[in-house]
Amino acid sequence: MFKKILIANRGEIALRILRCCKELKIQTLLIYSRADRRSLPVMLADESLCIGPESAVDSYLQQDLIIEIALKTGCDAIHPGYGFLSENSEFAFKCERAGLTFIGPSPSIIALMGDKQAARELVKRHGIPLVPGSEGVLSCAEEAKAVAQKIGYPVLIKASAGGGGKGMRAAYGPKELEVAYRQAVQEAEKAFGCGDVYLEKLITDPRHIEIQLAADKYGNVIHLGERNCSIQKYHQKLLEEAPAFGLSDALCSEMAETAVRAAKACGYDSVGTVEFLVDRDDHFYFIEMNTRIQVEHPVTESICGLDLIRLQIRSAAGKKLPLTQEQVLFRGHAIECRINAKSPGKITMLHFPQGLGVRIESSLYEGDEVSPFYDSMIAKIIVTGESRRQAVYRMRSALAELVIEGVSTNLSEMLLLLYRPDFVLGGYDTSFWEKNELFLKEAQLSASKGS
Numbered sequence: 001m002f003k004k005i006l007i008a009n010r011g012e013i014a015l016r017i018l019r020c021c022k023e024l025k026i027q028t029l030l031i032y033s034r035a036d037r038r039s040l041p042v043m044l045a046d047e048s049l050c051i052g053p054e055s056a057v058d059s060y061l062q063q064d065l066i067i068e069i070a071l072k073t074g075c076d077a078i079h080p081g082y083g084f085l086s087e088n089s090e091f092a093f094k095c096e097r098a099g100l101t102f103i104g105p106s107p108s109i110i111a112l113m114g115d116k117q118a119a120r121e122l123v124k125r126h127g128i129p130l131v132p133g134s135e136g137v138l139s140c141a142e143e144a145k146a147v148a149q150k151i152g153y154p155v156l157i158k159a160s161a162g163g164g165g166k167g168m169r170a171a172y173g174p175k176e177l178e179v180a181y182r183q184a185v186q187e188a189e190k191a192f193g194c195g196d197v198y199l200e201k202l203i204t205d206p207r208h209i210e211i212q213l214a215a216d217k218y219g220n221v222i223h224l225g226e227r228n229c230s231i232q233k234y235h236q237k238l239l240e241e242a243p244a245f246g247l248s249d250a251l252c253s254e255m256a257e258t259a260v261r262a263a264k265a266c267g268y269d270s271v272g273t274v275e276f277l278v279d280r281d282d283h284f285y286f287i288e289m290n291t292r293i294q295v296e297h298p299v300t301e302s303i304c305g306l307d308l309i310r311l312q313i314r315s316a317a318g319k320k321l322p323l324t325q326e327q328v329l330f331r332g333h334a335i336e337c338r339i340n341a342k343s344p345g346k347i348t349m350l351h352f353p354q355g356l357g358v359r360i361e362s363s364l365y366e367g368d369e370v371s372p373f374y375d376s377m378i379a380k381i382i383v384t385g386e387s388r389r390q391a392v393y394r395m396r397s398a399l400a401e402l403v404i405e406g407v408s409t410n411l412s413e414m415l416l417l418l419y420r421p422d423f424v425l426g427g428y429d430t431s432f433w434e435k436n437e438l439f440l441k442e443a444q445l446s447a448s449k450g451s
């Protein structure tokens with residue numbers, strides 16, 4: 001096992017990793033930016049080092065500096081958390097060359113899965129269902145039109161180096177497609193330095209279901225069930241739940257088994273997630289694989305009783321998976337709400353909900369500063385109940401109890417969301433936000449007027 005891990009992240013995930021290392025009796029070194037010098041993870045790590053100014057490019061993304069520090073301070077591994085360097089294969093390769101373990105899958109797997117089109121081609125060869133679309137990268141607008149003609153409109157152009165909705169463009173006819181193609185290529189070049197794009201049939205109002213996987217370096221792969229992540233606002237997830245309500249057990253098992261096959265196809269050797277879209281006829285399609293620990297991992301932990309960060313660290317250290325698929329048992333229902341700050345500022349008052357089935361993942365404390373430099377998520381509220389209904393009730397109570405003063409947040413919208421009929425019924429899809437936005441906005445407005 002590792003002796004000392006360098007944590008190359010901040011906020012709640014840095015804290016989550018720190019706590020796990022403590023349990024595993026692994027020393028921790030946290031690197032941080034100037035903006036985070038008074039943060040909770042900095043205070044709780046065994047050692048902390050300020051590595052640069054506020055901007056992430058000058059701090060959390062300083063690959064060579066981070067590796068140099070890890071070597072100088074006797075670390076044997078680096079945990080990247082999510083975001084920042086977590087899916088950067090170049091960084092993972094650099095760690096490997098420096099003799100450090102990157103806590104995640106092998107660098108070549110990160111590279112392969114980071115190329116979304118290459119990933120599609122690989123899993124297709126293994127018989128995994130894909131959204132109908134182009135084979136390989138598109139070479140010109142004419143080819144895009146030919147493919148679209150064949151599969152039928154509407155279609156969606158996606159960047160090979162994208163993922164998570166970045167650089168996607170829909171087209172409902174050939175004229176629009178020509179424009180969309182050029183814009184997508186340009187955008188992808190600018191954002192990722194690679195203009196490769198591919199095309200898929202646009203699935204209207206899909207459900208976004210992902211399968212959590214855990215694997216080791218000996219070819220063992222297990223799944224830890226699915227999560228429904230369909231409640232998103234402009235590709236930002238707001239609420240996730242497990243299991244996925246309104247999908248049959250048969251469908252979920254088939255998706256889980258398919259995800260395991262996809263992982264085996266690429267020799268996957270860490271925790272990871274396979275994303276699927278599910279259409280109105282309950283057909284499912286692979287869209288991409290995430291090779292990092294995800295923000296929403298606690299909902300899975302809550303229903304299967306496993307520590308995903310622990311599994312990830314152990315696997316990176318070359319330990320075998322500690323359990324078989326048959327030993328994975330699910331119980332209850334879990335929901336996570338993401339609390340985002342809508343403005344930076346100092347936290348003047350803070351009260352987190354507590355009680356049976358309530359878990360908080362946050363590094364926030366009273367007097368803490370929310371800085372404008374990073375992601376706006378400041379807390380995750382995770383509840384678990386015996387049934388979905390109980391989990392929904394628990395989340396309502398938890399959010400009603402939550403007090404965050406000093407910065408404005410999305411708390412009131414989240415609370416209202418939990419009373420929307422289509423959420424309560426549970427069969428919602430990715431159009432949930434658009435369909436409910438007006439209502440949520442109006443209610444927000446009247447709340448801010450104090451009525």
Ligand code: MV4
Pocket residue numbers: 131156163164165166200201202203204206207208229230232235275277287288430
């Ligand atoms: C799609 C799609 C419809 N058809 N692909 C957005 C995130 C990225 N991982 C994939 N995304 C989508 N891909 C096809 N062929 C619709 C989305 C999508 C979406 C997916 C999941 C959750 C919310 C979403 C909101 C809008 C679009």
